Amino acid sequence: MKQKPLVSIIMNCFNGEKYLKHAVNSVLAQSYTNWEIIFWDNQSTDRSASIFNNYDDSRLRYFYAPTHTLLYDARNWAIQESNGEFLAFLDVDDWWLPEKLEKQIILFEDEEVGLVCSNYQIVNESKNKNWTAFNYPLPTGWVLNQILKKYYVGLLTLVIRKSAVDKLPYICNPDYNLIGDFDLVTRLLSKYKLDCVQESLAFYRIHGSNESSKNQELHILEISRWIESSSSNKEISILSNFNCVIEPYIYSQAIHKLINHDRKKSYELFAGLSWGVFKIRLFFAMFLPVFVLKKIKN
Numbered sequence: 001m002k003q004k005p006l007v008s009i010i011m012n013c014f015n016g017e018k019y020l021k022h023a024v025n026s027v028l029a030q031s032y033t034n035w036e037i038i039f040w041d042n043q044s045t046d047r048s049a050s051i052f053n054n055y056d057d058s059r060l061r062y063f064y065a066p067t068h069t070l071l072y073d074a075r076n077w078a079i080q081e082s083n084g085e086f087l088a089f090l091d092v093d094d095w096w097l098p099e100k101l102e103k104q105i106i107l108f109e110d111e112e113v114g115l116v117c118s119n120y121q122i123v124n125e126s127k128n129k130n131w132t133a134f135n136y137p138l139p140t141g142w143v144l145n146q147i148l149k150k151y152y153v154g155l156l157t158l159v160i161r162k163s164a165v166d167k168l169p170y171i172c173n174p175d176y177n178l179i180g181d182f183d184l185v186t187r188l189l190s191k192y193k194l195d196c197v198q199e200s201l202a203f204y205r206i207h208g209s210n211e212s213s214k215n216q217e218l219h220i221l222e223i224s225r226w227i228e229s230s231s232s233n234k235e236i237s238i239l240s241n242f243n244c245v246i247e248p249y250i251y252s253q254a255i256h257k258l259i260n261h262d263r264k265k266s267y268e269l270f271a272g273l274s275w276g277v278f279k280i281r282l283f284f285a286m287f288l289p290v291f292v293l294k295k296i297k298n
Contacts, residue, residue: 003034004032004034004105005034005084005085005086005105006034006035006036006083006084006085006086007032007034007035007036007084007085007086007087007088007101007105007159008035008036008038008079008082008083008084008086008087008088008162009027009035009036009037009038009088009089009090010038010040010075010078010079010082010087010088010089010090011023011024011037011038011039011040011078011089011090011091011092012040012042012071012074012075012078012091012092013039013040013041013042013044013048013052013091013092014041014042014043014044014048014068014074015044015045015046015048016044016046016048016091016092016093017044017046017047017048017051018093019092019093019094019205020048020051020052020092021051022095023090023091023092023093023094023095024037024052024055024060025095026090026095026096026097026098027090027096028055028057029098030096030098030099030100030101030102031098031099031101031102032100032101032102032105035059035084035088035101036059036060036061036082036083036084037059037060037061038061038063038078038079038081038082039052039060039061039062039063039078040063040065040074040075040077040078040081041062041063041064041065042065042068042069042071042074043064043065043067043068048092049062049064061081063077063078063081065077069174070174070175070176070177071176071177071178071180072172072173072174072175072176072177072180073172073174075089075171075172075180076170076171076172076174079165079171079172082162084162085161085162085163086105086108086159086160086161086162087159087160087162087165088101088158088159088160089155089156089158089181090156090202091155091156093205093207094156094202094203094204094205095202095203095205096156096201096202096203097200097201097202097203099201100118100157100201100202101159103118103197103201104116104118104159104197104201105159107195107197108159108161108195110193110195112192112193113161113192113193113194113195114160114161114164114188114189114191114192114193114194115153115158115159115160115161115164115185115188115189115192115193115194115195116158116159116194116195116196116197117138117152117153117154117157117158117159117194117196117197118154118157118196118197118198118199118200118201118202119132119133119134119138119157119196119197119198119199119200119201120132120133120154120156120157120200120201120202120203120204121133121200121202121203121204122203122204122206123203123204123205123206124206125205125206125207126206126207130203132200133152133154133200133204134152137198138152138196138198139152139194139196140193140194140195140196141193141194141195142189142193143189143193143194144186144189144190144235144236144239145239145240145241146241147185147186147189147194148186148236148239148241148242148244148245149241149244149245151182151185153181153182153185153194154202154204155181156202156203156204157201157202158181158185160188161192164188164191164192165184165188167191168184168187168188171184172184175225176222176226177218177222178215178218178219178222179219179222179223179226182226183226186230186236187233187236190233190235190236191235216249216252216253216256217253219249219253220246220249220250220253223245223246223249224246226245227242227243227245227246230242243274247273247274247276247278248278250269250272250273250278251269251273251278251281251282253269254266254269254270254282254285255282255285255293255296257269258285258286258290258293259290259293259294261290263286266282266286269282270282270283270286
């Protein structure tokens, strides 16, 4: 009987002791058992190393970074240590349902599929609330143009065919700290199809230390740099939604400025938006009280 392909689970960590056991235990509970965890410790100073190394399972592989790096540089280092035919990603503050890998790996029977994702649940710790990330069917197939307009690939759900990654000039752009997965996915989707399990198979935890929630201005800066660098990639830049990528981030930043009573900056951001749905939404948002804006943001 042919052995199922090995899945390398990339788990990057920097001072992640609070949630680490929950993440690792969700991998140990997988019904699909041929996997390895590549645990890349980005020079943590807490108990992360001792917690991880306390597990007695040869599939859990620990690596200590020679130097502390930005997140996507650290992901590259971890991927270099992987042995799997497929790559999956799970940060230490998120977790999976037991059937996640099993339901996703079978979708790679189509050789044109290079990536598989799923829907997921968002868990807000402080408010004790959770909700489904996307309440509509996620597009599958050759979806690059749709992804540029509405990005719906949660890194915690992503599985990638390793041979597809090996054909890229580079894996993750080490200069990105927030949008490295978006950059990687869009480059892959110019050459491969995406498939998706429509149900939620993972949980994304919102807490005060999430990198993506810390610095909205950095997010806009990185997206702006991505647009500039991708302009020379004709497979991406010719698509009709290429110039739509930055607009939701500018809108989110403007809402953030309104909430923090920085109307001058929000007006500047409004002026930079092209006429369309986000500019119209922002125009009306400018007349709303702060407590309503907070509900919109959340």
